Amino acid sequence: MAIKQLSIFVENKAGKIVEVTELLAKNNIDLRALSIADTQDYGILRTIVDDTEKAKSVLEENGSVYKVTEVIGVEIPDVPGGMSKVMRILSDNGVNIEYVYAFISRSKEFAYVVMRVRDNEKAEKILTDNGINLVDENEISDI
C-alpha cells in the first residue's frame, strides 16, 4: 500500500524551490502532493508525483540529491474533525508520526493525508482495523 515519495534537497534561497518544481513540470511530471520542511539554510521538498521513475531520472540528470521514501496515504472525509480522528487513532496505538501533510482533491469530497511513520505495516494495519481507508499510489495518481 505504501506510496513512493520523493524527498529532494534544496537550498533555502530565493527561487531554489521553484527551480525544482519547474524542472519537473518541464518534463511533464505532475505533482500530486507537495510539502516543504525547511531550516534557515536548506529545505527538504517532499512530493508525490505521477511518474516516480521518470522524476528520478530527471533529478539524477540535474545532479540533485534526493531520496525515495515510502509513506502512507490516508483518505479522510473532508469535514471538521476528519484529520484529528486519524491522528488520535495512531497516537492511541503508540505510532509516532515523523511528519504529515494533507492535500485536498479537486472532485471528491475527501481530503488526503500523507504520513511518514517508522513502521508502515504496523500503522497501515491499525488504520485499516479502525475503518480508515488507505490510498495507494495508483489512486493518488488518479486524483
Next chain:
Amino acid sequence: MERYFNKDIETASRETMQALQNERLAATVKRVYDNVEYYRNKMDDLGLTPDDIKTTDDLKKLPFLSKDDLRDAYPFGLLATDMKNCVRIQSTSGTTGRRVVAFYTQNDIDLWDECCARALTAAGADANDVVQVSYGYGLFTGGMGLNGGSHKVGCLTLPMSSGNTDRQIQFMTDLGATVLCCTPSYASYLGECVEEKGVKDQLKLKAGIFGAEAWTEEMRRDIEKKLGLKAFDIYGLTEISGPGVAFECSEQTGMHINEDHFIAEIINPETGEVLPEGEKGELVFTSISKEAFPLLRYRTRDICVLSRKKCSCGRTLIKMAKPMGRSDDMLIVKGVNVFPSQIEMVLLNKGLTSNYQIVVDRVGSSDKLEVLVEMTPEIFSDTVNAISEKEQEIIEALKSVLGIYAKVRIVEPKSIVRSEGKAVRVIDKRHLY
C-alpha cells in the same frame, strides 16, 4: 622492478651527493655574488665572501630570501645571467600585489624537464605511455613542466591544459591516456564526471601525478577509486623551478627531493634556526644548478618534515612529507591557526565531498568561521532532524580538530564554484574592510 630516470643520481650514495651539493653550492654562491647586486649587498652587509661558503654546512651563514624580497626585486633584480641567455619566463598566480617572475635559460628548462621526467618515471611511465597533461599551460608552471618531463621520457603527450571537461574525457578514452597530470581538485572533478558518464571501464589510466594544491590522503583514495589509478604527489614552486622539485615514488609516503639541484632545510619559522632532520618547520630551498634565477635560502612558507629514512624504492634522495599547511593558506581565526587541509580531512572522513569552501568573516569584533560543503546522497535524509544530526557530527569533528567552532552550511551539489585550475577554498571577507 623500480625504474629510475637517472639512476646514478637518484640512488647515489650520501657521500657522492654531498660532494656534488658542496661543489654546486659554492659555484652558485660565487656566481650570484659576482652577478647579482642584491646578493652581493646582503653578503657584504654580513661580512661574507663567496669563500665562506664551501659546504652545505655553511649554508646557514647566508640570509633568507622571502617572497616579499622576490616581489621587491621584480622583475630583473635577481636575474643572475645576461638576458640574452634566457629563453623563457614563468610566473606565480599571485592574486594580490606584484607577481613573481622566474627566468629560465635552456639549461634551466632542461633540468626542470628532467625533474618532471624523474617524477613520471617514478610513477611508472615509460615511452609506451600516453600522458594527458591537464594542468594549465602558460605562465603557470604545471602544464609546461609536466609537458617537458613527458617529452623527456618519450611519452606521447596530450597537451590538454585545464578546462573543457567533456573534451578531456573524450581524449582520455579515445586516445587511451595512461597517465593523468593535473591538480587534485580537478582530478577529483574529472572522477565525478567519469562516474556520471559511466565511462570508467573505457579508461586506461594507471597513474596520476597531482600537485600544486594541498590535498589529503582521503582525497587520494577517493581519486584513485574514481579514476582507477595510482595517485602520486608532486611538489614544486615557480620560484625554485616548478613541479618536480620533489616527487613521490611507489611507496607513497612522502616526496623525494631532487637534491642534486635543490638543497632543502627545515627552519623554525619564528627564529630562523635550522632544525634537525625529522622536526617540523618551514621548508627552505636553495637552488644550486640554475643559471638564470638561482635562489639562496628561499622560504617556501610550507610547513613540513624531512626524512632520510631508507625508502623501499631504492632512491637515496631525501624525502619531504606532504606539507601540513602553507602559511599563505593558513588562516588565523579567533587567534587559532586553521589550515584548510584539516577541514578537508574531516569532511572526507564524514562522507562529504572534497569540494568545500571556507568563509571567514568578522561580525562586530569577533571572527566567524563557516564551512560550506555540498550535500551528498550519503548524508541526505528526508527529515530535518536526521540532517541536523549529521551537521552536528561534522561541527563536533571540526571543533575537535580545529579547536574552535565552525558553522557548517550544507549546500546543493556542484554549487560551490570550481575553477578548473585551482580551487577557491577560502574566502576571507575580513580583508574587505
